Amino acid sequence: MAEYKAPVQDMQFVLQDVFQADQLWASMPNTQEVTPDLVSAILEEGARICENELFPINRSGDEEGCHWDDTVVTTPKGFKEAYATYAESGWVGLGGDTEYGGQGMPKMLTVMFEEMVYAANTSFALYPALSAGACLCLLNHANEELKQTYLPPLYEGRWSGSMCLTEPHCGTDLGIMKTKAVPQDDGSYDITGTKIFITGGEHDLAENIIHLVLAKLPDAPAGSKGISLFVVPKFHVNEDGSLGDRNAVTCGSIEHKMGIKGSSTCVMNFDGAKGYLVGEENRGLAAMFTMMNYERLSIGLQGIGLGEVSYQSARAYAKERIQSRAPSGKQNLDQAADPIIVHPDVRRMLLTQRAYNEGGRAFAAYVGMWLDMAKGHPDKTTRAKAEGLVALLTPVAKAYFTDRGFDVTVLGQQVFGGHGYIREWGMEQFVRDARIAQIYEGTNGIQALDLMGRKVAANKGEWYGLFRDEVQAFIDDNADLGEFTAPLSAALERLTEATDSVLNSVGDDPNAIGAASCDYLNLFGLTAYGYMWARMAKAAQGGNSEFHTAKVETARFFMQRLLPETLAYHAKVLAGSETLMAPSEELF
Known part of the structure; x- marks a missing residue:
């Protein structure tokens, strides 16, 4: 059966021995309080919640999937309880801005935790990942009123976020989108249109869902230069922060997918829903791209996490499964055959898995390091260099992590032979869950x-x-x-x-x-x-x-x-x- 133990020792090795992260954090004002003891505590507690709360409901969540009934979406059994534990423990806001209730942890550290969550339960991981992306976008582009209204409950996990970009007729080419935003006398906008493939667009985990929606104003320029960004809450928010009436946004259906079945992938209908402009008119795509470096790195971590859990399961199986004799002669004299780990081809598969997983983990920390330096290094020249390297390395991280992650899950399945193709062993789920990461987020x-x-x-x-x-x-x-x-x-x-x-x-x-x-x-x-x-x-x-x-x-x-x-x-x-x-x- 599949098994997972968070690779905390390797994460510590990458952070401290390879990159001397504690020295870097001490040199930057916004991370000086991040000590090795704090890092160890976060990684150990993160491992505990991933191993004990999220991994046990991974396969059952895949088997059950999400349910849609007349616009209402219900997540698989155990997800709601696990999310409550996850949110109450502060994990949603781990990397969030401290001014609005986040914990302000550096990206070098949060990539390690994100990998654990993706490894333990990829479908579950996508809900807080979308919230983190929405928070980052609001933090960098929303006015102060919107920040104060939406960021604290998002960081708390009481509310969750979604990103509404894709439409039925346009995917990558967002310039031809049809969703409209009509200005209203009170400063809000009426949003009308349909978005598809919206991760976490509707679910039962949080009391409110905050949609970030790309749309076009009536007089907007043609193409991508005419896109604006709006925040559209599922429930209206009163002045005191309490929830009001339901907004005119509903889930028309959910997709039936190859993998990530515990994640609700929604068709969202906006029928004159009330929204609020984020940033400047016709600058929505630029605002959305602020969080793309973080989000694409996060999706890349999905590949590493699934590769890691696949490797751990394959390694354990290879040490237990007996089949034929070693080329060099009998190794296990008390058994009818030797464990398959003695065979060169099995070792090739396992070592390939390990090499790509651990190489990816180090590279994720490396990209996270430059993200941290771009955000908080006191030297202007260093920040500029970091921004250039982040821009260069992000597409490599997203694509290479997920391509190799898929390859690694296929190798893990191959180690199991025929059992790898059978659902009860768990390996085929990792292959299915990994496949989408090569497709979404670009x-x-x-x-x-x-x-x-x-x-x-x-x-x-x-x-x-x-x-x-x-x-x-x-x-x-x-x-x-x-x-x-x-x-x-x-x-x-x-x-x-x-x-x-x-x-x-x-x-x-x-x-x-x-x-x-x-x-x-x-x-x-x-x-x-x-x-x-x-x-x-x-x-x-x-x-x-x-x-x-x-x-x-x-x-x-x-x-x-x-x-x-x-x-x-x-x-x-x-x-x-x-x-x-x-x-x-x-x-x-």
Whole structure:
């Protein structure tokens, strides 16, 4: 059966030994109170609630799913009670602004907790994740009245949030949306339209749901430049903060999905619902993108979390399941066969899972580090550098975490053989739950286009240069780590050559970016993981525990068996667009 134990030791290792997070937090005014003892307490208590409250209702929630009945949505058995415990313990506002009731914890720490929640129960995790995104958007763009009204109860978890972007006829191309916002004499707006694929749009967990809705004013400019953002509560909020009448927003239906069945994915109908402008008119998309770096990183963590629980389950099964004899001879003389972990191919699968999970965990902390520095570092130049690196690394994190997360869950299922295909063992649920993360919050193909087009080509590789120079400096400063830095150096050279090749082609080939983007993102992700593994190997060397030994051995596996895949991605990027664009449409 599936099992999960939060990897607290590895999280502590990444934060303290690899990145010296306590030193960074001490250097920034808004995180100086985040001590190692506080971090340990948060991780340990987070592990407890994830292992004991959320994981036990994961499979049952998948089996039952959400229920829709005449606009009312009921979550699976146990979700409401678990959410109450989760909210009462303060987890919804863990990273929230302290001025409005949040706890103000740094992103480097909250990514670790988020991974635990996604691993324990991905469907459940999406409800507070959407609230966190809504809070971030309101915090950065709403006026003070809206902040005071909505942020405290959202951070408390009494209310929850949703993000209403997609419509039946438009997904990524939001510029053609039809939802309208008509100004009213009292300063509010009447919102009318239909939104689809709205996570947590309706449920029974919180007493109010606060929808952030993209819509167009009657005289709005065409395209994405004419989009405004509005806050639309499920229940009107009185001046004293109490709830009033129901707003004109209802759930028309919920989707029947491949996975994340305990998460309500809703069709939301706004029929002249009263909303309030967030930020400036026709600047809604920019406001929404404020929280995209955080939200896309969060969805990436879904891949890491599901990969981790899949690995832990597969590892336990491989040590118990007996099948055939080891190639080197009998290992278990008292049994009719040896445990399957003796077989090279099973070890290949398990080590691949572990290498991607732990590499992703380190990279998530790395991106979180730059997010923290962009927000709170006292030096202006450092903040500017951090903002550039966050913009560059976010699409890599979202797409690479979720692509590899899906791969890892498939490997875990494969370790179980036929049992992995049977529902009662739990492995097939992880595969189904992981699949959506490659699609929502911007498909991974869109992430690749964003990386190659907006984050590399648009600034002629300036932000890429920040990353390249940091990795090169690490290589130059650690010549004694040759078995790890030599393959990393080769991968970095390939990534740089691929970057230059596309930049040199953009002027002459309009398809250069699109043809290279996905392979380039994979090349970037592998190289970034190589950098993480080199740093982890350095931090682990000299340690005399089994943990440190395993870390170094996994680093060797990554460098020798996974990082060489950069050769293939490098070759594909350099191949250009001709073989993709030459065939006529009739050939498809």
